[in-house]
Amino acid sequence: MIFASSLGTVFDWYDFYLYATLAPFFAALFFPKGNDTAALLAAFATYAAGFLVRPFGAVVFGHIGDIVGRKYTFLVTILVMGASTVLVGVLPTYETIGTWAPILLVVLRLLQGLALGGEYGGAATYVAEHAPANGRGYSTSWIQTTATIGFFLSLLVIGLCRWGFDAPAFAAWGWRVPFLVSVVLLVFSLYIRSRLNESPVFQRMKAEGRGSDHPIRDSFFRYPNNKLVLLALLGATAGQGVIWYCGQFYALFFLSTTLKLDYISTYSLLGLALLIGTPFFVFFGWLSDRIGRLKIILAGCLLGAITYFPLFQGLTHYVNPALESFQVSTPITVTADPATCAFHLFPTGNTVYSDCDRVKGYLTAAGLSFTSANGAAGSPVATRIGTTEIAGWNQGQFEAVLAEAKYPKAADKSQVNYPMTLLILVIMILYVTMVYGPIAAFLVELFPTRIRYTSMSLPYHIGNGWFGGMLPLLATAMVAATGNIYYGLWYPIVVAVITVVVGALFLRDRTTMNITD
Template sequence: MNTNTTEIQPQKKNDILTVIIASSAGTLIEWYDMFLAIIMASTLSVNFFQADGSHFLETLAVVASSFMIRPIGSLLFGSIGDRVGRKYSFLLSLIIMGASTFLIGCIPNFATIGWAAPILLLVFRLLQGLAISGEYAGAVIYVAEHAPKEKRGFYTGFIQATVPIGLLICLLVVYIVRSSMSAEDFVSYGWRIPFLLSSVLVILSYFARKKLHESPVFEELKSKGKTSKSPIKDAFKAKGNIALIFKAIFGGNAAQSTVMQTSLFVTLFFLQRTVLLPETTVLLITTIVTFCSAYFYQYFGAISDRLGRKPVLLGGLIASLILIPLSFYLFIQIGNPDGLNEIHEISTTATMQLIGVSFMLSVAGAATYGPLGAFMLELFPTKIRYTSMGFAQNTGNGLVGGATTFVTELIKSSFVVSAVMAPYIGLIYPVGIVVIAIIVNAFFVPETYKRDLTEDIE
């Protein structure tokens, strides 16, 4: 009997390739769902608010609400992940995300149901925020707990790369749908198609993930009766764990998010609303940059296995500090040197130059994000890893860094400064967060890349 049990056991193990594909596919789809409303903010503002002027800032506030709820969601899903298992937590998050995205595509416009339209958008964005708070941490931990120690950055780098790939698919779908119909038809009903399409992708990913078994590290913890009965309580009461959470938030996580938000969405809106380029041109630039930079997310994760998490992360932060102000200055100098006050076309040469500038900023963002997943999970003990990492990641990435797009727009519209500084004043927020991260990371954050994830189970 014992011999048979021993023989059956290996069949319950997951092949690392299957783990990466199933985990990455689900995370990719959830980022697609998360980013879709941000990219479509201008269109949503027309559909879900009354036609009495621009409601772009209000729409961004509703869209950003998904980032604000994420710390709460991380405690909910983290508790499930640390008590029941990693697999079940991110299966649940996938279902919630898919349903919420589909339902956004079904919301009637303001003319039909009035203020119920933005309220429903708010409700579904909050549900999306809850879902992504359980998804990312679960996927990274699940992959890392299957990976050999010397390749944790390499394998978790595939999860990190789902962000640009998810955005890339999102941009391509929006671009194809928008190009296949008139602007009026897209605003009227075409915008719904990318949201509704998500349901098909979610169903496929769900069945792929359902076949996976639990991670071996968690199974070992569970078999020895060392799982936490109260992960939330333990995460905040374990000796030194709160300090680790703060180091994770301000030593890289908040800055990573603000750099990524700046290189992607702040850039997108800046080129549309300040440089005044056609929307199709901006989508083209963003799509090409996202495609070309996607590789570097996994690349920097792999590099951190050899050099350590801190050197790679610090290098990305310092590069971002230089490139953020420089890039936005060049966006105007290249895209609108004559200070035109209307939407205008630019030459192919200028378009390529803007792609080059944006690409450099995106690669800096990749350097901050590539090693971050491995770095975050290595900080925390196994029995409260999901809760601790989830809370730190969703507070830094969601609450602090996730507010970047909204806060930069709010600062630009609220502060009266000179005409020269007006386009750039919103960059104070991401630059400030990056400076804090450089200081905290350089002087207070430990190196983690050689840590054994099972050392606290014995």
């Protein structure tokens, strides 16, 4: 039962995270050219769209799951997820169909998000309602491994494709292969899910006539359940979400887009860290059965908030020491009339970039921190790189000045300290396992059986889909706006601290409660 539920959920996460893993690559395929940073932000915005819609999927499918049943609901979710993923694999690019490319991509991401919104709550509820009372944390922790395993599979398949195809072939058609593989996974998952039996707790509830006719109303518009939904969000899942996405996806993007480490090395390092860390999901789930779930979740949030700045600075030091040295020896200042500098979150083919936009976009895409200074009204942008000043925008001139100043365009693999880089990534994965391993059991135990699917799904998917899923977009936007490659870390740190405070003050463990009521 645990294996069958977990396997289908692994494939769902694999489908969902394919795009997330390839988001920087998709910036060049599905969005207009002209500003690399703006295109990257647009790719992250599309990535975030799948997360923004997840709570709506949680409400829709949670409602169905509390009325019709757990099993049949997540049969539907896996079908929607698999079909939309396969369609991404055959989607024409911006060069072929223009603006329709990002529009269709967003639609498919929305379908993926809706499906995932219904998937997780069903799987977690289904497993918890089968598990013994003294082993719910351990049993549901296997479900918690599925997101990371799905992420690992996406890294593995994409890595194999990048290794097997040369760069032009991968850019032309090789990127489609991981999405098309989902056809096989979809058929297998549907077969496995169709053989499952309905949850005995749900069957007993329906037989006794204790079900809810209006689970949405009973979950979100009746006290005290609506209070518990809000506290679950702010005191548990919001912090858990940002720790999860910072330790895995933001770390991935930071290595590849900011520190300029090659994709194969990035995937290999993070994949190995995931392999080392994944058993700790089960360990912390098991431990939560003995010492309680909330204290482990809040400890993981607190550790992340305290250590993220030194950990990411450590990644820079050990992955690209030449970039670290360059930034110390070559300060960069951009002076411009503030009225000429704009922020383009989702550019189109008609977007017009000022010289200020192009300069800041170029420097951010290069992984360089810079200081912004206000110039006189109407004055042209001026950039000082070390002792050299560049007037206006001329990409060739920027490249020449940076080359003369010995700017490292890519991380030198011979200078990467692989053991220390791996250690830092493993530490961040351990934080992920602390907050994520016990969360399913914690949420299941907060809510009654008749509205459990709906009630637990919404705070989980707002915490993970909105607070967590928006992290790459918001953190990258904060970096682009401030010119500081570490500034985006303030977002997960602040959210994690809020969760520690709210969770410690207003939530309590219910580890030993009877969940059949």
